Amino acid sequence: MEMDEITRIYRHVWKKGWGSIEIDELGFIRDLVRMYRPDRFLEIGMASGLSAGFIARFLEDEGGKAFTSIDHDDTFFGDKSKPNGFLFNKIYANGTLDTELLKFKTSLDLDDLDDLGMRWQMAFIDANHQHPWPMIDTLALWPHLDGPRIVIHHDLQLYMKQDVMFGIGPKYLHDQFPERHRIASMANNGNIFALCMDMTREKLEEVAIRALKLPWSLRMPLQPTYVAKIQAMFDMHYSPALRAHFDRCIETQNRMDRFRSGL
Numbered sequence: 001m002e003m004d005e006i007t008r009i010y011r012h013v014w015k016k017g018w019g020s021i022e023i024d025e026l027g028f029i030r031d032l033v034r035m036y037r038p039d040r041f042l043e044i045g046m047a048s049g050l051s052a053g054f055i056a057r058f059l060e061d062e063g064g065k066a067f068t069s070i071d072h073d074d075t076f077f078g079d080k081s082k083p084n085g086f087l088f089n090k091i092y093a094n095g096t097l098d099t100e101l102l103k104f105k106t107s108l109d110l111d112d113l114d115d116l117g118m119r120w121q122m123a124f125i126d127a128n129h130q131h132p133w134p135m136i137d138t139l140a141l142w143p144h145l146d147g148p149r150i151v152i153h154h155d156l157q158l159y160m161k162q163d164v165m166f167g168i169g170p171k172y173l174h175d176q177f178p179e180r181h182r183i184a185s186m187a188n189n190g191n192i193f194a195l196c197m198d199m200t201r202e203k204l205e206e207v208a209i210r211a212l213k214l215p216w217s218l219r220m221p222l223q224p225t226y227v228a229k230i231q232a233m234f235d236m237h238y239s240p241a242l243r244a245h246f247d248r249c250i251e252t253q254n255r256m257d258r259f260r261s262g263l
Helices: 003-013 023-036 050-061 107-114 133-144 169-176 201-213 224-237 240-253 256-261
Strands: 040-044 066-071 079-083 098-103 120-125 145-154 192-196
Touching (some): 003 023, 003 050, 023 120, 023 145, 023 192, 040 050, 040 133, 050 066, 107 224, 120 133, 133 145, 133 169, 133 224, 145 169, 169 192, 169 201, 201 240
Parallel strands (some): 040 066, 040 120, 066 098, 120 145
């Protein structure tokens, strides 16, 4: 799929204010798909389905087999009258991929999907940008990756547009990874990047410990249900030391008074 066709379709379906990925950012994802040729691709954060539709087309062009997109909700945040993923079939119609758009799912449900034999070689995370969610999503995803383990993240520059920097999660995540694991892009002023997650659990835990310690930027504290699911994910896939570090961060950072006072 070439850029002129991407541009034509994008301009036909896109609307201002939807917070969608930009045309040149789609080009960055397409180039990564061309380079690494994944069989299976996972998207975390479905929203309108715009990026999902294009990624499915990129994947099919390179001989991929399956595409999955998940979202925690069933309505599009940019227009609550529309379901999540409503643009997917407008962009990717009559394709040959095995595709699934799964609602009411987050990265913390990937263990259940893995029980169905789902594993991925590449992923795009464009979900909750409040820290520590991008790090949590990445940790939840890593055990379910194989092959090149390329994970694309969006909105690296979001925090620069905010007076109160709720969306600094991608920036914190990016900066804690060793430079050799980063794949930079100039698209949309460097707003999109990828990480090569082909690393040991021990090295990933070092990154996670540094990232989780940085000031959390949540609008509201993590609810007990989510805390329990994150702890269960750590217990299944990571060391007791990382679980203990997370629990300490919950004690010190997951408090409304901290968000208000900065203490």
